[in-house]
Amino acid sequence: MFDDRSPIYLQIADGIKNDVLSGALKEDEQVMSTNQYAAFYRINPATAAKGFAQLVDEGVLYKKRGIGMFVSPDAREKLRAARRERFFTEVVDPMLAEAKRVGIGVDEIVRHVGGAR
Amino acid sequence: MIELRDLTVRYGSTVAVDGVSLDLPTGKIYGLLGRNGSGKTSLLSALASYRRPARGSVRFDGADAFENPAVMRQTCFVRDTLDVNDSERVRGVLAVAGWLRPAWDHDYAARLVDLFELDPRKRISALSRGQRSALGAVLGLASRAPLTILDETYLGMDAVARSNFYRELLADYLVHPRTIILSTHLIEEVADLFERVIILDHGRLLLHEETDELRGRGITVTGPAAAVEAFAGGHPVLGEQSLGGVRAMTLDWRPEPADIARGEAAGLTFGPVGIQDLFIHLTSPSKRLEAIR
Numbered sequence: 001m002f003d004d005r006s007p008i009y010l011q012i013a014d015g016i017k018n019d020v021l022s023g024a025l026k027e028d029e030q031v032m033s034t035n036q037y038a039a040f041y042r043i044n045p046a047t048a049a050k051g052f053a054q055l056v057d058e059g060v061l062y063k064k065r066g067i068g069m070f071v072s073p074d075a076r077e078k079l080r081a082a083r084r085e086r087f088f089t090e091v092v093d094p095m096l097a098e099a100k101r102v103g104i105g106v107d108e109i110v111r112h113v114g115g116a117r
Numbered sequence: 118m119i120e121l122r123d124l125t126v127r128y129g130s131t132v133a134v135d136g137v138s139l140d141l142p143t144g145k146i147y148g149l150l151g152r153n154g155s156g157k158t159s160l161l162s163a164l165a166s167y168r169r170p171a172r173g174s175v176r177f178d179g180a181d182a183f184e185n186p187a188v189m190r191q192t193c194f195v196r197d198t199l200d201v202n203d204s205e206r207v208r209g210v211l212a213v214a215g216w217l218r219p220a221w222d223h224d225y226a227a228r229l230v231d232l233f234e235l236d237p238r239k240r241i242s243a244l245s246r247g248q249r250s251a252l253g254a255v256l257g258l259a260s261r262a263p264l265t266i267l268d269e270t271y272l273g274m275d276a277v278a279r280s281n282f283y284r285e286l287l288a289d290y291l292v293h294p295r296t297i298i299l300s301t302h303l304i305e306e307v308a309d310l311f312e313r314v315i316i317l318d319h320g321r322l323l324l325h326e327e328t329d330e331l332r333g334r335g336i337t338v339t340g341p342a343a344a345v346e347a348f349a350g351g352h353p354v355l356g357e358q359s360l361g362g363v364r365a366m367t368l369d370w371r372p373e374p375a376d377i378a379r380g381e382a383a384g385l386t387f388g389p390v391g392i393q394d395l396f397i398h399l400t401s402p403s404k405r406l407e408a409i410r
Contacts, residue, residue: 004391006333008309035291042287044146046312047329090374097382 001041008043012051017060020075021083027073031061118142119164119264119296123173126159126320133159135320136173141298143263146290148311148328149300152400156320157300158196161268164298165194177264190219193262195253195270201241207252208237211259218260225289226259232281233274246273254282258289266298279303283310304393314392318400328392335390335398336372339365344383348376355390355398367398 002008019025034052038045052069055061060075072078099109119141126134134156141147151157162168164175166182166189175182182188201210207230215221230237233251235244244252250273257267271282287310290297301307308314308328316324335355338345342364352370359365367390372380377387390398 002309003389004332005389007329008332009329039288039291041309042284043309044287044312044328045291046145047309050329094378 002043008047009051009054012037012048013054013058013060016051016055017079020060020071021079023076025071027071027076029071030067031069031071033068118178120176121164121173122176124160124163124170124175125172126156126163126168127171128159133320134163134170134317137317137320137322138173139315139322139325141296143296144294145296145312146286146310147296147298148304148307148314149298149317150302150304150314150396151300151317151323152302155317155400157317158268159320160317161194161196161266161298161300165192165264165266167194191263192266193218193257193260193264194266194268195257196268197253197270199241199249199253199256203240203242205241206237207235207239207241207244210241210252211237211255214256214260218262220261220263222259222261225261226255229255229258229285232285233278247275247278250274251278251282254285258285261289261293261295264296264298268300269302272301272303279306283307286310304396305391308392316396316399323399331392331395333371333389335367335369335395337365337367337388337390338380338385339363339388340380340383340385344380344385348380348383348385355395356401367394 002011016025016031025031031052032040034045034048037043037048037052041048052061056063056069059072059078061069062072063069096106096109099106119139121137121139121141124134124137124139125132137160149157149161159168163170164182166175166184169183177185177188177191180188182192201213205213211226211230215223215226233248233255235248235251235255239248241249241252250271253267253270254274257265257270271279274282283306286297299307299311311328314324314326314328314331315322338348340363342359342362345364345366349366349368352368354366355369356367357365380387
C-alpha cells in the first residue's frame with residue numbers, strides 16, 4: 001500500500017485526494033477515523049493523524065467536533081483545478097521528452113491520441 | 118516525559134552506553150534500532166532501572182527512576198531471558214504477572230495465549246524458542262504498563278506469529294495508549310508502527326526522529342560519474358559505488374521535484390532509500406563502503 005519514496009502521511013493525503021477526485025468519496029461524506037485508518041493499514045495512528053491534518057489544512061476535509069472528518073463541499077473542484085494546472089508540466093512535458101528520446105514525432109502522438117478518443 | 122541525561126552504562130572498562138541524552142514524550146510507540154553490540158539492551162536495562170547507570174540519570178515526570186517503587190510499578194521490561202523461573206508453568210508465570218502488574222488484564226492475556234497457541238500447562242523449560250518469545254509478548258502486552266519495553270522479545274517468533282503480534286500491539290495501543298519501546302533489527306516489517314525511531318551506534322545516540330520523516334529522506338542517484346557528482350553537490354554522501362563509468366551515490370538529501378527533473382534531463386536515474394537502507398548506510402563503517410567500491 002505505502003512505499004518508501006515519501007512520508008506515509010503524504011501518501012495518505014494523496015490517496016484520499018485521489019478518492020475525492022474519482023468520486024469514490026463524495027462531498028460531505030464522512031471519512032474513516034484516524035484510529036480506523038491506522039488499524040486498517042497497520043500504521044501508527046500519529047502518522048495517520050498527520051495525513052488527515054494536512055487535508056484539513058488544505059481544505060479537502062473539515063472536522064465536526066466529536067463526530068469526525070468529512071469531505072469539503074468544494075474539495076473536488078479545488079483539487080481538479082490544482083491538478084489541471086500541473087497536468088502539462090507534470091504529465092505532458094515528461095511524455096514529450098521521452099517521445100523525443102525514442103524518436104516519436106508529435107504528429108504520431110496526435111494520431112495515437114486521436115485514435116483513443 | 119521520560120528524560121535520559123548523559124546516561125552512561127559500563128561493564129568494567131567497556132562503555133556500552135556513552136552519554137546518551139534523550140527526551141521521550143509519553144504515549145508513543147518508539148523503535149530502538151542499532152546493530153548488535155550498539156548498546157540497545159544496556160540502554161533499556163538502565164531505562165527500566167534494571168541496572169544502575171555509571172553516570173547520568175533516568176527521570177519519569179521529574180522523578181528519579183532508580184529503585185523508585187512508584188516508577189517500577191508502571192514499568193514492564195520484557196527481555197530475551199524472560200526473567201521467569203524455568204520450572205514454572207505458563208499459567209503460573211501469568212498468574213504472578215497478574216499479581217505484580219496493577220493494570221494486568223487476565224482476559225486479554227488468555228486471548229493472547231490462544232492466539233499464540235501457547236499451552237498454559239507447559240513448563241517454561243519445555244517451551245520452544247518461538248513459544249518463549251510469544252510468552253514474552255503476552256507478558257508485555259497484557260501488563261498494559263504505562264511504560265512497556267520489549268527488547269527483541271519477539272525475534273524468536275515465526276512470520277505468522279510476528280504478524281499477529283504487530284496487529285495485536287497496534288490494536289491494543291489504539292484502545293489503551295501508552296509508551297511502548299520496541300528494540301529490533303527487523304526494521305522493515307515494524308517501521309510503520311513506530312511514531313519515532315531512535316538509532317544507537319557504538320553506545321551513542323545517532324538519531325532520534327519521527328519515523329515518517331525518514332521516509333524519502335535519502336535518495337539514490339545513478340548515472341555517468343561526472344553527472345552524478347555534479348548533482349550531489351555538497352550534500353552528505355551516505356554511500357557510493359562505481360562500476361566502469363557509472364556511479365551510484367546515496368545522498369542524505371530530499372531533492373525537490375525540479376531537482377529530479379533537472380537530474381533526469383542530465384541522464385540520471387533516481388531510487389528511493391528505505392528506512393532499512395538508511396539505517397544500514399548510517400551505521401556502516403565508511404571503510405567497509407570504501408571496500409565495496
